[in-house]
Amino acid sequence: MPDRPILERERELAELASATRAAAEGTGSVVLVFGEAGIGKSSLLQTARSVLPAEGRLLVGYCDDLSTPRPFGPLRDLVGAVGAGLARALDASDRTRAPDALRAELDRPGQPTVLAVEDAHWADEATLDVLQFLVRRITALPAVLILTYRDDELGPEHPLHRLLGLASRTPGTRRLPLQKLSTSAVRRLTEQSALDPDDVYAVTAGNPFFVTEVVAAGGARKVPPTIADAVRGRVAGLPEASREALEQLAVLPSGVERWLLDPLLRDRPERPGNADRMHVLAAAEQHGLLTVTPQRVAFRHELARRAVADALPAARRMHYNRRVLRALVEHTEWDLSRIVHHAAEAGDTDAIVRYAPAAATEASRTGAHREAAAHLRLALTLRTRFPDDALAGLFEAYAVECYTLGQAGPALPAQQEAVALRRTLGDKAKLGTALRWLARIGWWANERPTAERAAEEGVKILRDAGEPALLAMAQSSLAQLHMLANRNEESVALAAEAVTVARSVDDPALLSHALNNWATAGWRIGDPDAEARLVESLRVALDAGETDHACRAYVNLVWSLIEDRRWDDADRYLTESIGYADGTEFVGFLAYLLVARGLVYLATGRWDEAVAVVEPAFDAQPAARWGALTVRGRIAVRRGLPEADDLIDQARQIAERMDEPLRIGPVAAARAEAAWLRGDRAAVTAVAAPAYDRLAGDPRDPVLPELYLWLAKAGAAPTGTPPPGRPPPGRPPPGQPPAGQATPPTGAPPTGRATPPAWTEPYVAQARGDWALAAEGFTELGCPYECAQALADSDDPDDLLAALSVLDGLGAEPLGRRVRARLRDVGVTRIPRGPTDTTRDNPAGLTERQLTVLRMVAEGLTNAQIAERLVVSTRTVDTHVGAVLDKFGVRNRRDAVAHAVTLGIVPGQSR
Incomplete structure (x- = not known):
């Protein structure tokens, strides 16, 4: 079998199997297998052994690319595997005896033979004569003759054409043109690597040899030596003029249009005789290196182009690029x-x-932010060539592009350079604007003190600049920092003032920004108009094409909904916003939105999906990375994974540096839960108490009730009124009856359990010992782990078993062990074992993503629904499902789920 998997060759193998069955019955045939180099002809032949009948044999001979081919070259390779008659004829180089000896060798009734001649395009004349003799007689023999060849290397006068023409007139001849691999097949070949399958497909065009070599090399940043050697071997056989033309084309990263080809290949005095410019490309085309059409010329494979370009000496490469540059500049339409x-x-x-700044502006305008940043970075390497005002503009533009891409590292020093230059130029409006951007980027880079100072200075400077809109934007930026620090009243005051200015000057960017801050801060203090105001901020930005402001509105809207535990509403906006941020290449906000989706999945018990969806944010700016660490760390804590402490500690470090309640609270809750699961009450108090005191000034803080619970479990419940929490949609605030219902009378003692208020925060109910009310509340909120955590406080075996079922399904082993201990304490003897070590070690050998997909298949989701949840294409999910079926050795999704149940890796199954 071949060393690498052979994909998408089922039809070809079926044809070979059919041909061998016919040969076994006495009817031979010819099979033509052709395609470009590396397309998999040899791999198909090796796999063909699997379709041969047990009594059959496979003989393979090889033609070599020699300047003087050896007579009977591929037939000589058979010596040792064939009878003495053919061996003697070949040893004597007897062209009269060899054909009959070969026919006799193949004429073995009851033992069908497949004779494969590899690379027949290099066959010598003696071999071609023998093969022509054989083709005329093949149908009467129990044999299959397979000829493999590169059809793209056959010129009109190639000697193989005569043999192919004869074969085409032979009854039963099968033609098997091998196609390149599809993107789906490339995904399967790359799924065990860290490579992006789309990138691999782009550079290989689906050529199987190129794909497997790139995967083996771990990427295509550098052309694998095997590919480079193969390409250079082809180039070496070209005429000098064709080699030079190929080298010229190799410095162009894409195909070459006809208008550009003409000036690059036009006659030059030092090289007469090249009047037909296209003629010099014919040899390269025939060698399978180029694709030539009337409109353009391109390398057949990007890796082949790179191999040729990489082999050029630096001086020659620069010369060729100068010629391309001159031709591009002289063209009527510039491609900057x-x-x-x-x-x-x-x-x-x-x-x-001259051209890089303009190219950056054009790229940014079209949403190509990576390209814009690259152009600006290149221009800034020549910073001494620009006057100070222009240089400050370049630094500002570069900082904004890096911010857009989520690259806080280079964005901050670039903006600081811009501010330093603006200070020397005396333009208050431009300096104030630069300081406003420094405030934004400083926060993005987790440098809050820098951000605070810049925002305050920006407001101060712009008060004297005579630009009301710029001042209002600076005030709104300061309001944003207030909002992020939970200084909500200050934020609302500044933002509301900025909204008034924005409406008076009809500035949609300012209006969206200020409405956003006003609404988000107002939401936290119970403003009933906050949600409508935030939706207006979003719509204003979308209508005006203000991508930055639209993405920020999406983030704050989703985050506010999550804090209110409105998972469905948040997820609906997330589907919309993730597509928007991805489509506009706003990478920084895309990472933030993926974290928000991870938070929804964490809360609603879709933990595998949560881990998968936050993965891209681990390389994002600090605020998004904090979220990814918190989501994954919290799940690791609840599953008892060894990396839990490290993940949570990394999140803690970011949170402490950001110094925002929004970050501090969730990390403290995760650390407190970890300590409680370890049985360390002192550590619970040490972690939760300072955070509770820090957040207690905002009774609506969404994490405060959970911290209250952990302190109560540690025996250190805070005194005073417990935090009210936030009721789900449609429920009245704590203590207020539902609409139309009278307040319960007071005075008479209640019978049974006291009638609860319309809404009681579940964490607080659990802290007070009312685990049943807490479980009801968490069920209403859609939080299965928290519900199981509340049920775990019960003494009723049925409650404990219900909790255990949920915990085992989630893989929450630490709490599951506690529940099993309580079941033993209350006298239960038949306790479900839970996931075994084998299950945890993934006995099927699935990757983490395949396991996630399998569990969603078990939920009954379609591939399209799975793709939507994981934010990937449906074709990617198809690939993962196919891989699971292969590894399980089953034919359909139902059987895969059944096998997964047997293994115990489907949630909700006890063993």
């Missing part, structure tokens, strides 16, 4: 991005200074 690329490759600094 291509101009800048070739200017950089040619080392033309004048061209870089």
